[in-house]
Amino acid sequence: MSAAGRSQGSAAANAASVRAVAKRLMPLLLVVAIALSPIVLLAAEAVPTDKDPVASARAVAIADKLRCLVCQNQTILESNAELAQDLRTQIKQQIAAGKSDKEIIDYMVARYGDFVLYQPPVKTTTILLWAGPALLVGIGFLVLARTVRLRRTQPEEPALTAEEHERVERLLRGDGAKDAS
Amino acid sequence: MAKKLLIPLVVFVALVGFLFAGLFRDPREVPSPLIGKPAPAFTLAQLHDPAKTLGPTDLKGQVWLLNVWASWCVSCRDEHPLLVELGRAKIVPIVGLNYKDEPAAGLKWLAQNGDPYSVSVVDRDGRVGIDWGVYGVPETFIVDKAGAIRYKQIGPITVEALQTKILPLVRELQKS
Numbered sequence: 098m099s100a101a102g103r104s105q106g107s108a109a110a111n112a113a114s115v116r117a118v119a120k121r122l123m124p125l126l127l128v129v130a131i132a133l134s135p136i137v138l139l140a141a142e143a144v145p146t147d148k149d150p151v152a153s154a155r156a157v158a159i160a161d162k163l164r165c166l167v168c169q170n171q172t173i174l175e176s177n178a179e180l181a182q183d184l185r186t187q188i189k190q191q192i193a194a195g196k197s198d199k200e201i202i203d204y205m206v207a208r209y210g211d212f213v214l215y216q217p218p219v220k221t222t223t224i225l226l227w228a229g230p231a232l233l234v235g236i237g238f239l240v241l242a243r244t245v246r247l248r249r250t251q252p253e254e255p256a257l258t259a260e261e262h263e264r265v266e267r268l269l270r271g272d273g274a275k276d277a278s
Numbered sequence: 279m280a281k282k283l284l285i286p287l288v289v290f291v292a293l294v295g296f297l298f299a300g301l302f303r304d305p306r307e308v309p310s311p312l313i314g315k316p317a318p319a320f321t322l323a324q325l326h327d328p329a330k331t332l333g334p335t336d337l338k339g340q341v342w343l344l345n346v347w348a349s350w351c352v353s354c355r356d357e358h359p360l361l362v363e364l365g366r367a368k369i370v371p372i373v374g375l376n377y378k379d380e381p382a383a384g385l386k387w388l389a390q391n392g393d394p395y396s397v398s399v400v401d402r403d404g405r406v407g408i409d410w411g412v413y414g415v416p417e418t419f420i421v422d423k424a425g426a427i428r429y430k431q432i433g434p435i436t437v438e439a440l441q442t443k444i445l446p447l448v449r450e451l452q453k454s
Contacts, residue, residue, distance in 0.1 A: 166308060166413035166414070167413055167414065169305065169306070179378070179404075180404075180413055183403075183404050183408060184408070187408060206311070207311060208311070208312070208408060208409065208410070208411040209308065209310075209311070209411050209413065210308060210309060210310065210311040210411075211311075212308045212309075
């Protein structure tokens with residue numbers, strides 16, 4: 098057999114093994130494709146229907162930051178309450194009128210108060226809200242440090258008083274009867 | 279040592295205290311940022327005579343109430359008898375803001391339940407409602423002589439609210 102023939106044979110063997118691997122991978126690829134398909138579908142659904150995708154995305158972003166006052170645990174974006182729909186329309190109209198995001202949010206705060214903001218501003222009345230978690234962590238660390246220090250300074254074995262020492266000696270000697278009295 | 283053991287108890291009692299106080303607060307009552315601010319301007323058609331309009335500027339110099347109502351609003355029926363009596367007593371003019379309602383349905387509703395309003399105006403699309411920070415009908419505002427909002431009642435007016443808050447404030451504002 099010539100050298101060329103040998104290499105041809107090994108090439109054929111290679112191709113066969115690639116096919117075998119591909120065949121084995123195929124189900125895996127299918128599973129991945131199926132798993133990803135909802136994401137693709139969702140992404141397709143989320144494409145804004147308005148004419149201007151940028152303005153639409155801004156409207157969505159603003160509405161997502163504001164709390165619906167009728168159903169308080171939903172944003173204006175999520176809620177289907179009439180007021181939320183009206184406020185979404187307001188946001189769209191104001192964007193179309195060239196207002197900035199801040200102007201639109203200020204408009205809402207002027208009417209409904211800080212309560213419409215899901216992220217409340219840092220103020221004297223909200224400082225505890227903002228600093229609270231850090232404060233609690235700080236207190237936790239202080240307590241931890243104190244506990245650790247106390248444990249370290251504590252003697253390994255508490256020293257016995259002279260009286261206790263004597264009693265131990267007595268017990269070890271087997272002179273328990275006297276101790277029980 | 280005994281003092282140390284008391285700390286969790288004190289913390290627990292404080293927590294229970296806060297939670298207990300929270301039981302009696304209505305989370306739906308959002309304090310209005312408009313208290314003390316000038317009443318938002320509007321010019322709206324009157325319900326009974328759409329050719330005529332009314333706005334806060336027409337009412338300057340007197341204390342008045344703005345009551346937000348609608349024929350579709352269920353709890354408006356609760357407060358309505360009280361409003362009718364208040365209107366009959368002629369203590370203070372009540373302006374009705376017919377909020378997101380069909381004018382025909384609003385007129386029918388007033389004919390059936392009585393009309394306590396000196397004037398009702400039509401806020402068909404709810405824009406004026408948004409300007410006034412309305413989020414739950416019924417709502418009632420007290421506006422002073424200078425045209426500033428002094429009080430906001432969220433939800434139906436109760437006898438208690440009328441006696442302890444609304445009427446005393448109206449009388450005080452009328453004197454000044």
